[in-house]
Amino acid sequence: MHGGPFHVMKRLLLLVLLALPAVAADKPADVVRYRQSVMKAMGAHMTATSLVVKKQIGDRSQLAAHAVSIRDLSAGLATFFPADSSPDKVKTGAKAELWQKLPEFRAAAESLRVEAAKLAEAAKKGDGRSFDAQFARVGAACNACHDRFRVKDSD
Numbered sequence: 001m002h003g004g005p006f007h008v009m010k011r012l013l014l015l016v017l018l019a020l021p022a023v024a025a026d027k028p029a030d031v032v033r034y035r036q037s038v039m040k041a042m043g044a045h046m047t048a049t050s051l052v053v054k055k056q057i058g059d060r061s062q063l064a065a066h067a068v069s070i071r072d073l074s075a076g077l078a079t080f081f082p083a084d085s086s087p088d089k090v091k092t093g094a095k096a097e098l099w100q101k102l103p104e105f106r107a108a109a110e111s112l113r114v115e116a117a118k119l120a121e122a123a124k125k126g127d128g129r130s131f132d133a134q135f136a137r138v139g140a141a142c143n144a145c146h147d148r149f150r151v152k153d154s155d
């Protein structure tokens with residue numbers, strides 16, 4: 001007889017094997033590199049914005065783009081700190097405490113997202129004064145998380 005239970009099992013096994021590479025975990029060292037790169041990108045947006053806020057650059061046309069980038073990057077931040085990327089397993093500038101206080105860490109990431117969204121709104125409205133005030137709050141949201149969860153001398 002053709003297509004008996006054994007045949008079905010072989011097909012299932014083949015499907016499982018084909019699916020394996022897709023579920024293989026990212027290497028912890030790569031995860032650290034990735035999140036550090038995202039952090040650096042946010043840092044570059046902050047530096048560029050600060051040059052405009054300090055009026056060393058007169059063109060304010062990119063401010064919304066910087067704010068939206070920070071907002072969008074921060075929304076995914078917490079997912080790039082899996083358990084196997086803590087300092088006891090891989091070299092990282094993140095403190096072990098981060099994995100003991102995940103709800104607080106996620107709240108800190110969410111706080112940045114909310115403040116950056118407000119910054120993007122202020123840029124859209126073109127209200128320079130409220131933009132500059134909100135920019136300080138975004139910087140404070142970065143620092144609040146770093147103070148708790150990042151090793152001090154890591155930069």
Ligand code: HEC
Nearest residue numbers: 036039040042043046092093094108109112142145149150
């Ligand atoms: C929710 C917590 C959190 C928030 C919010 C946060 N960071 Fe970080 N940041 C970290 C942690 C943790 C590290 C260390 C990551 C590592 O080394 O694995 C880090 C590292 C960095 C680094 C160093 C990257 C490197 O190359 O080692 C920079 C730069 C940085 N953050 C910039 C920012 C800026 C700018 C903001 C705000 C726009 C921000 N971060 C917001 C947690 C946060």
